[in-house]
Amino acid sequence: MGMGGPHAAFMAAKDDMRRQMPGRIIGVSRDAKGKPAYRLALQTREQHIRRERATSNICTAQVLLAVMASMYAVYHGPDGLRRIAHRARGWTAVIAAGLAKLGVPARAGAFFDTLRVDLDPMRQAKVLAAATEHGLNLRRYDDGVGIACDETTSLADVHAVLECFAPTGELALDVGALANSTQAPALPAALARTSPFLTHPTFERYHAEHEMLRYLNRLAAKDLSLTTSMIPLGSCTMKLNATTEMLPVTWPEFGRIHPFAPADQTAGYRAMFTQLETWLAEITGLPGVSLQPNSGAQGEYAGLLAIRGYHLARGDHHRTVCLIPTSAHGTNPASAVMAGFEVVAVAAAADGTIDLADLRAKADKHAASLGALMVTYPSTHGVFEEGIREVCEIVHAHGGQVYMDGANMNAQVGLTRPAECGADVCHLNLHKTFCIPHGGGGPGMGPIAVAAHLAPYLPGHPLAQDSAVGAVSAAPWGSASILPISFAYIAMMGGEGLKRATQVAILGANYIAHRLDAHYPVLYRGDHGRVAHELIVDCRQFKKSAGIEAEDIAKRLMDYGFHAPTMSFPVPGTLMIEPTESESQAELDRFCEAMIAIRGEIAAIERGEMDRANNPLKHAPHTAAAVSGTEWGRPYSREQGAFPAPWLRDHKYWPPVARVDNAYGDRNLVCTCPPMSAYE
Amino acid sequence: MSHPTDLRYTNDHEWLRAEGGKATVGITHFAVEQLGDITLIELPAVGAAVTKGTRFGTVESVKSVSDLYAPISGTVVAVNGALKDRPELVNEGPYADGWMITIEPTNAGEVEELLTAAAYGELLASQA
Numbered sequence: 001m002g003m004g005g006p007h008a009a010f011m012a013a014k015d016d017m018r019r020q021m022p023g024r025i026i027g028v029s030r031d032a033k034g035k036p037a038y039r040l041a042l043q044t045r046e047q048h049i050r051r052e053r054a055t056s057n058i059c060t061a062q063v064l065l066a067v068m069a070s071m072y073a074v075y076h077g078p079d080g081l082r083r084i085a086h087r088a089r090g091w092t093a094v095i096a097a098g099l100a101k102l103g104v105p106a107r108a109g110a111f112f113d114t115l116r117v118d119l120d121p122m123r124q125a126k127v128l129a130a131a132t133e134h135g136l137n138l139r140r141y142d143d144g145v146g147i148a149c150d151e152t153t154s155l156a157d158v159h160a161v162l163e164c165f166a167p168t169g170e171l172a173l174d175v176g177a178l179a180n181s182t183q184a185p186a187l188p189a190a191l192a193r194t195s196p197f198l199t200h201p202t203f204e205r206y207h208a209e210h211e212m213l214r215y216l217n218r219l220a221a222k223d224l225s226l227t228t229s230m231i232p233l234g235s236c237t238m239k240l241n242a243t244t245e246m247l248p249v250t251w252p253e254f255g256r257i258h259p260f261a262p263a264d265q266t267a268g269y270r271a272m273f274t275q276l277e278t279w280l281a282e283i284t285g286l287p288g289v290s291l292q293p294n295s296g297a298q299g300e301y302a303g304l305l306a307i308r309g310y311h312l313a314r315g316d317h318h319r320t321v322c323l324i325p326t327s328a329h330g331t332n333p334a335s336a337v338m339a340g341f342e343v344v345a346v347a348a349a350a351d352g353t354i355d356l357a358d359l360r361a362k363a364d365k366h367a368a369s370l371g372a373l374m375v376t377y378p379s380t381h382g383v384f385e386e387g388i389r390e391v392c393e394i395v396h397a398h399g400g401q402v403y404m405d406g407a408n409m410n411a412q413v414g415l416t417r418p419a420e421c422g423a424d425v426c427h428l429n430l431h432k433t434f435c436i437p438h439g440g441g442g443p444g445m446g447p448i449a450v451a452a453h454l455a456p457y458l459p460g461h462p463l464a465q466d467s468a469v470g471a472v473s474a475a476p477w478g479s480a481s482i483l484p485i486s487f488a489y490i491a492m493m494g495g496e497g498l499k500r501a502t503q504v505a506i507l508g509a510n511y512i513a514h515r516l517d518a519h520y521p522v523l524y525r526g527d528h529g530r531v532a533h534e535l536i537v538d539c540r541q542f543k544k545s546a547g548i549e550a551e552d553i554a555k556r557l558m559d560y561g562f563h564a565p566t567m568s569f570p571v572p573g574t575l576m577i578e579p580t581e582s583e584s585q586a587e588l589d590r591f592c593e594a595m596i597a598i599r600g601e602i603a604a605i606e607r608g609e610m611d612r613a614n615n616p617l618k619h620a621p622h623t624a625a626a627v628s629g630t631e632w633g634r635p636y637s638r639e640q641g642a643f644p645a646p647w648l649r650d651h652k653y654w655p656p657v658a659r660v661d662n663a664y665g666d667r668n669l670v671c672t673c674p675p676m677s678a679y680e
Numbered sequence: 681m682s683h684p685t686d687l688r689y690t691n692d693h694e695w696l697r698a699e700g701g702k703a704t705v706g707i708t709h710f711a712v713e714q715l716g717d718i719t720l721i722e723l724p725a726v727g728a729a730v731t732k733g734t735r736f737g738t739v740e741s742v743k744s745v746s747d748l749y750a751p752i753s754g755t756v757v758a759v760n761g762a763l764k765d766r767p768e769l770v771n772e773g774p775y776a777d778g779w780m781i782t783i784e785p786t787n788a789g790e791v792e793e794l795l796t797a798a799a800y801g802e803l804l805a806s807q808a
Contacts, residue, residue: 044719044740568743662742663717667767 002249003269004259004475005294006443006482008065018669019045020055024441028674029665032619032658033626036674039660047297048569052333052343057297064439075212078198084151086184088113091149091158093184098162098173106147110188117165118144130164137261138164155179201676222656223440224563229653230583230591234534234566234576235329235380237410237432241485244492245435248484259475260463272487273477279490280449283498284426285419288455291447291477296407297331299427299446300374302459302472304339306425306450307372307401309457309469319371319399323362325354327381327570329407332374341371352381352524354391363398370400377421378408378532380570381524382509382578392422401425401454406446409433410580411506411533414499424451434486443479445486504581505533508588512577515592519599523574534578536571537595543573546605547612550575553598556620560594560645561653594645601644616641621655683708684775688751688791689800695775696751698791704758705751706779707739707770710804715741718767723748723781728756730783732790737780739770748780752790758782 013021019042027041047054076084092113096106099117106115119127127145131138136157139146147161155176163171186192206212225231231238248254257266277289293299304322311319322341324332326348333343344366347358354375363370373395378384385391392402404423410433412418418426430436431444438444450458460467464476477483493501513522513535520537542548550573554564566576579588601617604610614635616622622641632638643649687695693711697704712718720740730736730750737748759781763769770778785791795803 043743044745049743050745663719663768666717666719666740666742 001258002255002479002481003257003261003266004477004480005473006062006065006479008062008069010066010069018042021045022055022057024061025669025671027665028670028672029661029668031660033623035657037657037660039662039665041665041669041671044666047330047334049330050334051330052337054330054334057331057334057338061441062443063441064437065443067440071212071216073198074203074206074215077203077207078196080207081198085112088149088151088153089184090182091153091179092147094158094175094179094182095147095149095161097182098158098175098178099165101173101178102162102165102167104165110185110191113150114146114148116141116144116146127164130169131161134160134164136160136164137258137265200673202673224558224561224653224655228651229562230579230587231563232565232577232579232591233563234382234536234578235407235569236438236566237429237533237578237580238438239410239432239435239580240582241435241437242489242492245485245488246437248488249481254481254484259477259480269477269480272483273480276483276487276490280428280447283413283417284428284449285417286423286426286449287452288450288458289447290450290458291445291480291483292459292461292471292473292475293427293446293448294473294478295442295444296405296427296429296446297335298472299429299448300331300335300403300405301339302446302469303403303425303427303448303450304335304341304372305459305469305472306448306454306457307403308339308341310401310454311371313457313468316371316399318369321366321369321371321400323359323366323370323373323395323400325375325379327352327354327379328374328376329380329405329570332376332405336372336374346373352383353379353385353387356387356390356394359391359394363394363400367398370395370398372401372403374403374405375423376405376408377418377423378411380408382531382534382536382576383524383526384411384532386527388421396422407432408533410578411502413502414495415502418449419451424454425449430483430486435489436482436485443482445479445482447478501581502533505579506530508579508581508583509533509535509577511585511588512579512592515589516595519596520575523571533580534576536574536576538571538574540573542602546602548602548605548617549573552617552620553595553602555659556598556601556617557594558621558653558655559616559642560597561648561651562591562594590647597644611635616644619659621658623656623658624654626658683710683797683800683804685797687775687797688794689797689803690749690751690794691803692749694749694751696791696794697779698788701788702757702782702784703752703754703791704779704782706774707748708800709774710807711746712771712774712778715739715744715746717742718770721763721767721770721780723759723763724756726756726759730754730756730781750783751794752783752785753787754783754785756781757784 025041026038029037029039031037043049045055047057073081089112092111092115096115099106104117106117124144128138128140159171159175162173162175206215226238273291280289281287290302293302320342321344322336323344323346324336325346336343344362346362347355349355375391377388395402401424402422404418404426406426406428409428413433425448427446427448429444429446431438436445457469458467459469459472461471461476509531513531516537523536523538525531539550539553550567554567557564569576605612605615616636627638627642687697689695693708695706695708718739718741723737730753732750732753734750735747736750739746739748760779
């Protein structure tokens with residue numbers, strides 16, 4: 001429960017609705033060898049491509065939680081899940097029988113795991129007091145209580161629940177005998193499931209713990225995670241997720257609390273929320289903080305609702321235009337549209353900065369209707385834009401509010417603050433800057449911080465916080481149980497430590513820029529010739545000179561044991577690299593050496609020593625099957641294919657699939673796992 | 681990169697073939713090269729009205745989505761239904777099986793406002 005989150009939710013849609021689905025979709029395609037391969041399908045629905053017309057913009061994903069739920073199903077299988085359900089329902093039936101004997105029958109009708117008992121106010125107060133005494137939280141209705149069982153319910157629990165209803169406070173019933181003699185009533189025929197479920201063989205194979213352990217380990221080995229190498233994904237801030245920060249997530253004191261438990265049972269959580277809010281306010285310079293948004297996208301939505309709420313309260317119903325630079329993350333325009341704004345794009349100047357003349361012209365043109373500007377700092381081009389204050393002043397002078405995207409906060413913490421730049425709202429990606437692991441796309445957290453005049457318009461919650469604006473997530477503090485990660489990070493680092501982390505992150509990016517520039521031109525730099533915490537290297541020239549594209553370099557990096565940098569964002573045909581402060585100089589060097597070695601392979605193609613289509617880059621990544629097969633037939637050695645760098649002799653990551661056919665996967669969308677025979 | 685000399689073109693890299701009072705529209709080889717593997721094409725229904733310079737559909741590739749703009753105004757009288765299941769036809773033959781819609785022009789004079797093959801050739805040269 002984790003005080004409300006994180007958790008995954010699943011949804012399904014009919015075929016003709018699939019393009020309108022939120023989130024990301026995994027589909028089956030095939031690799032260069034014709035083997036099945038999973039990939040993100042239909043990305044053109046998503047905000048990074050479709051921008052203000054995207055419908056996918058709820059949050060990136062909740063992958064880690066979806067994996068947990070899936071593995072629960074894999075371990076138990078259909079029979080196990082049915083047994084668990086029957087057990088929970090069985091205990092519910094025992095409680096129903098006991099309540100009937102005690103003369104306080106539950107409401108009539110079919111039930112699964114939940115009962116509702118009507119009580120007069122005096123009896124309700126007595127029952128709830130007894131429940132508290134027994135360490136139980138029953139649901140409080142105006143006219144009674146609710147009780148729910150699950151697979152953790154025990155005979156002792158059932159005894160305790162019934163005892164709360166005993167008129168004398170002592171239960172005279174023999175609950176064990178009652179359990180033995182109680183048969184749960186048959187489910188209404190219309191509700192009973194008759195079709196098979198979880199029919200894929202995977203749900204029958206791993207019911208022994210050893211089998212499960214090895215299955216999970218095999219799956220993990222297919223991933224190229226931070227446990228293998230640096231993940232240089234620009235704009236993602238893949239920093240260390242320290243064990244000390246992560247440990248509290250497993251503590252029952254954090255994990256086993258219901259989000260609507262009485263306040264006196266959640267004093268620890270509340271102290272943590274308050275402290276974390278204070279810290280985040282100090283880091284951003286913006287005094288109002290809401291921990292409710294579950295992701296960056298949700299933070300943007302909540303922040304824009306705050307701006308909207310502020311304008312509406314002042315009678316400025318017409319302030320609905322949102323200016324967004326063309327270089328912005330696609331999430332920005334998608335969020336703006338969701339929050340009811342009309343998006344107007346602001347051009348970029350030749351050096352990649354916001355075109356101030358165009359901004360002024362657009363602000364003038366829309367002066368009467370200007371609601372907001374969304375801006376990222378440092379910019380998505382990896383540069384501290386010197387004009388940031390002027391940008392904010394122009395927007396304020398025309399009656400708009402400034403929303404700062406917190407994606408690049410790792411270059412600000414301790415050095416500057418959104419408030420110093422002139423922002424009124426910003427969100428913080430706790431999964432980037434503040435150490436919550438990315439989990440393959442979630443759970444993340446996107447709290448927002450706002451200036452005092454916007455504080456009344458932070459998200460509210462009917463059961464927790466008063467606000468002019470409604471809730472943006474089901475739980476008042478979002479994915480509360482992962483907040484200890486960010487709390488621990490800030491507490492352990494302290495102000496000086498956080499500042500030092502930012503400095504080292506910027507130093508690392510500049511070190512890479514310096515080492516790679518002669519091999520891959522660095523596309524944008526600030527006025528002093530430096531980059532911020534990330535950099536964009538240009539690969540577009542290789543298409544002409546060698547027939548090589550950014551994707552070929554990204555795939556080839558896998559053969560060197562590295563995850564690819566961010567590809568073709570924000571500039572098509574380029575790679576965006578963000579090292580973070582967590583990488584040592586040795587790891588930065590190893591990455592640079594891999595990039596330089598790949599540049600050497602491109603040079604061999606340019607010189608005509610290697611074929612433009614038949615070369616290690618075009619065939620990347622190289623699987624174990626490819627390099628150990630009887631057939632090879634390529635103009636370079638197997639060693640150059642799979643072991644192009646010396647460190648690979650010490651540890652080799654083997655890509656599980658060869659180059660994936662993207663077009664095939666999108667043209668033939670299949671989201672169901674193929675049968676096991678497809679892999680054999 | 682060659683483009684047929686008997687067609688008219690737009691700055692947005694669409695082509696138009698005027699024939700028997702009707703005009704067939706598609707996208708050029710240059711556009712296809714820029715898009716890469718096309719995965720989905722959304723087109724209007726027969727009978728729909730299109731307006732010169734406004735969006736009449738979208739074309740998606742693996743990594744991009746682009747709007748299609750009507751070169752002239754008129755009524756859609758035919759749609760290439762084969763593209764629904766086989767969008768790759770546009771990659772394989774943008775000027776042939778990859779045609780998209782046929783328009784009955786409101787004002788046939790609009791065709792003459794489009795780029796000639798020679799003018800489109802200059803546009804391509806300037807973008808190379």
